[in-house]
Amino acid sequence: MGTVLVFQWLLLLVFSILAMAKPNNNLPGSRRNLGQDDDAISSSALQMFYYNQTLDHFNFQPQSFATFPQRYMIDSTYWGGADKNAPIFVYLGNEMSLEGTLTYLGFLSDNAPRFKALMIYIEHRFYGKSVPFVSSQREALKNETLRGYFNSAQALADYAELLLYLKKELSATYSPIIVVGASYGAMLATWFRLKYPHIAVGALASSAQFLLLDENIPQDAFYRTVFHDFQDSSQSCSETIKASWDEIHKVASKPDGLSILSQKFKTCRKLNNVSEIVTYLKHMYYQSATFDMPPTDMICRAINGGSKGIDVLSRIFSGIVAVEGKSSCYLNESKLLHNEDDTDIGLGWQDMKLVLKRFGSNIIFTSGLRDPWSTGGILEDISRSIVAIVTKKGAHASDVLKARKTDPEWLVKQRNKSLKIIEGWITKYYDDLQFVP
Numbered sequence: 511m512g513t514v515l516v517f518q519w520l521l522l523l524v525f526s527i528l529a530m531a532k533p534n535n536n537l538p539g540s541r542r543n544l545g546q547d548d549d550a551i552s553s554s555a556l557q558m559f560y561y562n563q564t565l566d567h568f569n570f571q572p573q574s575f576a577t578f579p580q581r582y583m584i585d586s587t588y589w590g591g592a593d594k595n596a597p598i599f600v601y602l603g604n605e606m607s608l609e610g611t612l613t614y615l616g617f618l619s620d621n622a623p624r625f626k627a628l629m630i631y632i633e634h635r636f637y638g639k640s641v642p643f644v645s646s647q648r649e650a651l652k653n654e655t656l657r658g659y660f661n662s663a664q665a666l667a668d669y670a671e672l673l674l675y676l677k678k679e680l681s682a683t684y685s686p687i688i689v690v691g692a693s694y695g696a697m698l699a700t701w702f703r704l705k706y707p708h709i710a711v712g713a714l715a716s717s718a719q720f721l722l723l724d725e726n727i728p729q730d731a732f733y734r735t736v737f738h739d740f741q742d743s744s745q746s747c748s749e750t751i752k753a754s755w756d757e758i759h760k761v762a763s764k765p766d767g768l769s770i771l772s773q774k775f776k777t778c779r780k781l782n783n784v785s786e787i788v789t790y791l792k793h794m795y796y797q798s799a800t801f802d803m804p805p806t807d808m809i810c811r812a813i814n815g816g817s818k819g820i821d822v823l824s825r826i827f828s829g830i831v832a833v834e835g836k837s838s839c840y841l842n843e844s845k846l847l848h849n850e851d852d853t854d855i856g857l858g859w860q861d862m863k864l865v866l867k868r869f870g871s872n873i874i875f876t877s878g879l880r881d882p883w884s885t886g887g888i889l890e891d892i893s894r895s896i897v898a899i900v901t902k903k904g905a906h907a908s909d910v911l912k913a914r915k916t917d918p919e920w921l922v923k924q925r926n927k928s929l930k931i932i933e934g935w936i937t938k939y940y941d942d943l944q945f946v947p
């Protein structure tokens with residue numbers, strides 16, 4: 511299954527860092543020396559802290575009381591303050607470091623001014639600087655004892671413990687918390703709201719993909735959506751791609767076929783087997799369909815671009831060049847390794863719709879149908895308070911990316927709908943509290 515691929519996408523996005531402004535200096539936690547990497551994401555507005563997080567939330571053996579430093583960041587620029595019960599927006603970190611997160615995420619900082627919200631970003635355990643006891647995830651995963659603490663349930667409990675601690679430190683007992691997550695993080699946000707409804711009044715889950723292994727979803731649904739995205743861009747382009755698989759295998763089966771393919775695609779070393787090129791291409795199409803990086807239109811322009819008689823494989827090669835740029839060779843070792851290097855998080859899949867219906871409330875699921883992950887998304891309202899905001903267009907988690915002037919109207923509308931619902935949750939919460947903001 512291709513679950514893994516999603517975990518690389520954000521690394522590829524290179525946008526600017528959160529806006530700068532003046533910090534609130536009375537924030538909790540311990541501020542550490544900022545290392546080289548840390549400097550890249552700290553600004554005067556965004557303050558970084560570490561919390562001594564419980565290693566094991568679920569048993570009482572002596573070693574479970576061990577703690578490790580978990581990284582989080584706070585931006586209080588726009589916060590209305592604890593005495594105003596002003597809201598707290600929390601980004602529940604997903605499968606990457608905070609550096610990675612902050613390069614793409616915009617939903618919190620874009621909307622905090624309107625809500626006078628405090629912003630908190632928490633790093634998921636075993637990512638970035640939040641790896642227990644050792645300096646890298648890779649090292650931690652080699653140790654089977656440590657590896658046992660790498661799971662979503664522990665991560666959710668981390669978020670719960672840290673948020674309760676922060677509310678206490680900030681004396682923000684009555685500030686409503688809204689949790690936000692993208693992709694795997696969208697599932698964390700959903701689970702968080704289900705499991706800790708006393709901590710978060712609502713969740714925004716952008717591009718969750720709960721149902722991907724639901725037996726009712728056809729096995730090929732995921733790549734069928736990828737294919738449709740290309741079809742949408744250009745019929746002939748999608749036909750060329752479709753035809754290329756047979757052609758690749760046909761050439762590969764010839765004597766010395768791998769040499770021919772290697773030449774055709776100008777690979778940096780000879781291909782070991784046909785699956786190397788197939789995996790590479792699938793990944794390329796996947797990236798394009800899912801994250802618009804680059805958009806399918808661009809790949810299709812290249813694929814369609816050659817003269818009339820040009821053969822299928824040369825057209826596909828033009829697509830590769832469009833993605834990678836001009837180079838002396840393509841598919842170098844690191845690119846090939848990259849494809850094999852995907853690590854699966856091993857999410858627990860369940861009959862999520864039923865769980866939601868029975869136990870859930872105040873969750874927004876946003877999805878774009880161009881995103882192949884939407885094949886596993888929640889695309890219909892589950893109840894009056896668990897709603898789906900689906901757009902026909904829209905790539906993976908596009909609604910939580912930084913807003914841009916060039917954003918299309920449907921995207922702005924999707925965001926507006928979410929914001930309106932969130933506003934409703936907060937108003938209702940204040941009403942219940944009999945608090946007049």
Ligand SMILES: *[C@@H]1O[C@H](CO)[C@@H](O)[C@H](O)[C@H]1NC(C)=O
Nearest residue numbers: 538539540560561562577579
């Ligand atoms: C976290 O633990 C470290 C090492 O045990 C300790 O020095 C530090 O004071 C603790 N920080 C907080 C905020 O409790």
Ligand SMILES: *[C@@H]1O[C@H](CO)[C@@H](O)[C@H](O)[C@H]1NC(C)=O
Nearest residue numbers: 642643652653654655656657
């Ligand atoms: C694995 O991690 C545990 C917990 O930190 C530690 O006690 C143990 O020595 C480690 N084992 C190895 C083989 O490094």
Ligand SMILES: *[C@@H]1O[C@H](CO)[C@@H](O)[C@H](O)[C@H]1NC(C)=O
Nearest residue numbers: 781782783784785786846850
């Ligand atoms: C193809 O070659 C790669 C090494 O580049 C190897 O990891 C992979 O298992 C091979 N696949 C098949 C199907 O033989």
Ligand SMILES: *[C@@H]1O[C@H](CO)[C@@H](O)[C@H](O)[C@H]1NC(C)=O
Nearest residue numbers: 834837840841842843844845
């Ligand atoms: C492999 O290619 C990528 C770009 O396609 C480039 O950034 C990277 O430096 C190359 N790696 C090696 C080992 O040549």
Ligand SMILES: *[C@@H]1O[C@H](CO)[C@@H](O)[C@H](O)[C@H]1NC(C)=O
Nearest residue numbers: 919920921922923924925926
């Ligand atoms: C979205 O909301 C903003 C602020 O309320 C409003 O100015 C804008 O017109 C809305 N845009 C769309 C497309 O609904």
